[in-house]
Amino acid sequence: MRRKIIAGNWKMNKNAADAAALAQELAVQIRTNPHPKVDTVIAPAFPFLASCTQAISGVPGLHVAAQNCHWEKEGAFTGEVSVDMIASTGATHVIIGHSERRILFGENDEMIFNKLKAVLAAGLIPILCVGETLEQRRNHQQAIVVAEQLEKTICKLNYKQEEKIIIAYEPVWAIGTGMTASPEQAQEMHAVIRNTVSLKFGHAHSETQSILYGGSCNPSNAASLFACADVDGALIGGASLKSNDFIAIRNAMLNTL
Ligand code: PGA
Numbered sequence: 001m002r003r004k005i006i007a008g009n010w011k012m013n014k015n016a017a018d019a020a021a022l023a024q025e026l027a028v029q030i031r032t033n034p035h036p037k038v039d040t041v042i043a044p045a046f047p048f049l050a051s052c053t054q055a056i057s058g059v060p061g062l063h064v065a066a067q068n069c070h071w072e073k074e075g076a077f078t079g080e081v082s083v084d085m086i087a088s089t090g091a092t093h094v095i096i097g098h099s100e101r102r103i104l105f106g107e108n109d110e111m112i113f114n115k116l117k118a119v120l121a122a123g124l125i126p127i128l129c130v131g132e133t134l135e136q137r138r139n140h141q142q143a144i145v146v147a148e149q150l151e152k153t154i155c156k157l158n159y160k161q162e163e164k165i166i167i168a169y170e171p172v173w174a175i176g177t178g179m180t181a182s183p184e185q186a187q188e189m190h191a192v193i194r195n196t197v198s199l200k201f202g203h204a205h206s207e208t209q210s211i212l213y214g215g216s217c218n219p220s221n222a223a224s225l226f227a228c229a230d231v232d233g234a235l236i237g238g239a240s241l242k243s244n245d246f247i248a249i250r251n252a253m254l255n256t257l
Helices: 016-032 046-055 083-088 099-104 109-121 134-138 142-151 183-201 222-226 243-254
Strands: 004-009 038-043 062-066 093-096 125-130 166-169 211-214 233-236
Touching: 004 093, 004 166, 004 211, 004 243, 016 038, 016 046, 016 062, 016 243, 038 093, 038 243, 046 062, 083 109, 093 109, 109 125, 125 142, 134 142, 142 183, 166 183, 183 211, 183 222, 222 233, 222 243, 233 243
Parallel strands: 004 038, 004 233, 038 062, 062 093, 093 125, 125 166, 166 211, 211 233
Antiparallel strands: none
């Protein structure tokens, strides 16, 4: 069975005290209700990776992710953070290729591929985001766009590298808009992703690939999304900033198991 993953992307929210407090609250709740098939991931801003890692230390299945990284090991890259720096905080996952990075900060598939390789080389787990814009969906290009994003990144890796990666389908039009993809839309695109992985790496391998949905996932719509055959969890922005909402989404996943 594929691993189920509930990941919270805190984006540029919370200060040092609030980030540590939220991590502590989640640690308490998850410690009392762990599940061997479910991983929970929180992605605070860079300055709080170490304190959040400390706050969740020893809680089974709870992990810390960075929201981004640079692909070079070290050097004159003002303002950037390397994967070794991230690993040294105790964080274990890195979100790569989020649409906000692609659109607001000009990241292209080549940069995202370099980041993927760096994250894997550091022994960390990438959460690779893919997804189409509203215009691309209106032009019925969503399957082509997402397959191409995968072909330029994970499909260039080998089997051993690819099996470590978590993929998140995040339609850009659904992120932070309240316009959640319908379960049918999510399932259709998750199947496209699984099929792309299957064509490159084989059917058996694709069946082990965890694919998360992201884009206005909340406690009210999580259960219907998680009921889809190819949806293995969620990458959650807004609703991950409050422990009750995030835990409610995690509980929706636990109820499917
Ligand atoms: P959202 O963000 O849940 O606030 O829509 C999701 C994401 O950007 O990962």
